[in-house]
Amino acid sequence: MKIIINTIPLLKPATGIGYYIYNLCREFLRLSFPEFSFTFYYGWFSRRLYTPPDKFFSAKFYLKPFKAFLRRIFHFTSSFFSSSFDLYFEPNFIPLSFKPRWIVVTIHDFSFIRYPHWHPEERIAYFYNYFFKNISRADAIITPSRFIAEEVKEFIPNFTGKVVSISLACDTSIFHPQAALGFEKFFSSFPKKYLLFTGTIEPRKNLSTLFQAYSLLPDSFKREYPLVIVGADGWKNSFIKEQLRVFINKGEAIYLGYVPVKLLAALYAKAYCLVYPSFYEGFGLPPLEAMSCGCPVIVSRVASLPEVCGDAALYVDPTQVEDLVSA
Numbered sequence: 001m002k003i004i005i006n007t008i009p010l011l012k013p014a015t016g017i018g019y020y021i022y023n024l025c026r027e028f029l030r031l032s033f034p035e036f037s038f039t040f041y042y043g044w045f046s047r048r049l050y051t052p053p054d055k056f057f058s059a060k061f062y063l064k065p066f067k068a069f070l071r072r073i074f075h076f077t078s079s080f081f082s083s084s085f086d087l088y089f090e091p092n093f094i095p096l097s098f099k100p101r102w103i104v105v106t107i108h109d110f111s112f113i114r115y116p117h118w119h120p121e122e123r124i125a126y127f128y129n130y131f132f133k134n135i136s137r138a139d140a141i142i143t144p145s146r147f148i149a150e151e152v153k154e155f156i157p158n159f160t161g162k163v164v165s166i167s168l169a170c171d172t173s174i175f176h177p178q179a180a181l182g183f184e185k186f187f188s189s190f191p192k193k194y195l196l197f198t199g200t201i202e203p204r205k206n207l208s209t210l211f212q213a214y215s216l217l218p219d220s221f222k223r224e225y226p227l228v229i230v231g232a233d234g235w236k237n238s239f240i241k242e243q244l245r246v247f248i249n250k251g252e253a254i255y256l257g258y259v260p261v262k263l264l265a266a267l268y269a270k271a272y273c274l275v276y277p278s279f280y281e282g283f284g285l286p287p288l289e290a291m292s293c294g295c296p297v298i299v300s301r302v303a304s305l306p307e308v309c310g311d312a313a314l315y316v317d318p319t320q321v322e323d324l325v326s327a
Contacts, residue, residue: 109282
């Protein structure tokens with residue numbers, strides 16, 4: 001069977017969906033099914049699986065106006081030679097123009113419908129133009145949680161019976177309690193105790209509420225437990241960054257930006273706890289990664305997070321500052 005997989009997200013540093021794509025494809029190749037041959041689509045066809053880069057391309061602002069154009073190009077070029085494939089796996093919401101015998105799509109969440117104001121305008125325009133039109137071609141849908149499987153029934157009910165929920169996992173060869181070994185030099189000049197947040201700096205992650213709660217804690221606590229923020233610069237975050245800058249200037253917060261995955265695991269392993277007050281998740285990998293590293297977690301009691309964390313987390317209402325303070 002000839003299988004084509006959209007791996008365009010691997011051309012930039014991996015976040016949640018990028019890790020999902022890379023780890024799945026890596027395992028497909030490792031298992032070496034003799035009856036399957038895999039081709040990866042990066043805007044061009046390749047038999048090689050690329051490892052995502054560790055650093056963000058500095059010309060992000062320069063490329064932003066061309067995103068819509070590039071997406072149209074990818075939809076156009078994906079139609080070439082695509083009929084030679086038996087199965088097309090689209091791991092990132094919207095099928096391209098491949099025309100194989102079967103199409104399987106992963107839908108990670110429905111935030112683009114429920115909370116469009118949290119997203120960049122060009123992304124919402126892209127989903128508006130392509131999602132429902134193209135998802136109709138899918139033969140099956142994968143979701144990362146039962147919560148999102150239920151949302152499929154709400155938003156695209158004609159797919160009832162064609163939805164499979166497959167939970168995500170983290171790589172335990174990277175995320176484990178001894179993950180900080182080898183990072184002694186890094187931690188020699190780092191706070192011994194800290195509260196950790198990981199995730200893209202964008203509205204859905206609810207950093208503003210976290211900052212409000214943190215500001216109400218005693219100064220002695222903040223000196224002993226600074227807030228460490230890890231994650232790529234996202235979108236619609238000017239106010240969030242202003243709030244963060246206040247804590248940084250007081251010496252109460254550290255912003256590390258995007259970090260390589262092994263350093264991320266080390267930060268989990270050394271943290272006092274992870275605080276993850278997200279408003280909405282389709283799965284929520286950071287709490288799972290943290291728990292795998294032996295790090296306690298404080299998470300929102302919303303969306304998929306109770307499904308992921310079970311009884312192993314301390315839950316809060318993400319809309320209530322007081323809940324976070326008392327946690």
